[in-house]
Amino acid sequence: MAANTNQACCTIPPVKSDYSPKGSMEKIGGLDTYVIGPKDAKKAIVVVYDIFGFHNATKQGADLLADSTKARVIMPDFFRGKPFPQTSYPPDTDEKKQEFQNFFGNAGDFKARKPELEAIADELKKDGASKVGLVGFCWGGKLSVLAGGEGTKFTSVAQVHPAMVDAKDAEGLTVPIANFPSKDEPKEDVDAFEAEVQKKPFAKDSVYKHYPDSHHGWAAARADLSDKGNLENFQDVYQRLSDFFNKTLA
Known part of the structure; x- marks a missing residue:
């Protein structure tokens, strides 16, 4: 990886555990959307939240990306106000497991959400964005990879x-990817995914870091920013995301 010559000017601000989001709500692609950053920016970043939907930690991440990339950063409400309830997670009873499956078959259905995501990218381009990046967490990570395939x-x-890391998804990628798994994704699946990325012509522009000390959700709705280790890795991953998008959306 080449050194990032922009390091000094794109360092993210301090991360706070007690945070008030700076963005506002707008309608984009027909969806209620959290928006931060200049509307006339030539680059935009779409954030796809995890199954728990809007959360202050995820919004803080969006604000950090906007600040450090000078992009317009938007987070659409694909679940239309009905995310998966944190009280039902983890799905450790038959009832909760069924609720989890039902969620992925309806609100979390990738085939239904992907066209909505693509319509949002089209709208951002009509508004003047020449390049659009995409980052997703958990469920949103899978959707982001699926949206990075042919015709992206x-x-x-x-x-x-x-969520649901699959090397076949990596085979379909046609654009660079930043890949930041936690300790809770199966390591063999993560390794197989990354091996496919390394075969791609854009491998040199892709970045990878495994976070073996962080739990699934540490950078989004399950972040505990009062925990020193979580806070440090939260800061680290958003710095790496900022560097990645500053390079690929330049």
Whole structure:
């Protein structure tokens, strides 16, 4: 990887555990959307939240990306106000397991959400963005990779503590990817995914870091920013995302 000559000007601000989001809500692609950053920016980044939907930690991440990339950063509400309830996680009873499956078959259905995501990218381009990046967490990580395949609307994609990691998804990628798994994704699946990325012509522009000390969700709705280790890795992963998008969306 080449050194990032922009390091000094794109260092993210301090991360806070007691945080008030700076963005506002707008309608984009027909969806209620959290928006931060200049509307006339030539680059945009779409954030796909995890199954728990809007959360202050995820919004803080969006704010950090906007600040350090000067991009317009948007987070659409694909679940339309009905995310998976944190009280039902982890799905450790038959009832909760069924609720989990039902969620992925309806609100979390990738085939239904992907066209909505693509319509949002089209709208951002109509508004003046020449390049659009995409980052997803958990469920959103899987959706981001699927949206980075043939005919993609995105210049680059990223996944953080992704759900359902599958090397076949990596085979389909056509743009650079930043890949930041946690300790809770099966290591053999993560390794197989990364091996496929390394075969791609854009491997040199892709980045990878495994976070063996961080739990699934540490950078989004399950972040505990009062925990020193979680806080440090939260800061680290958003710095790496910022560097990645500053390079690929330049």
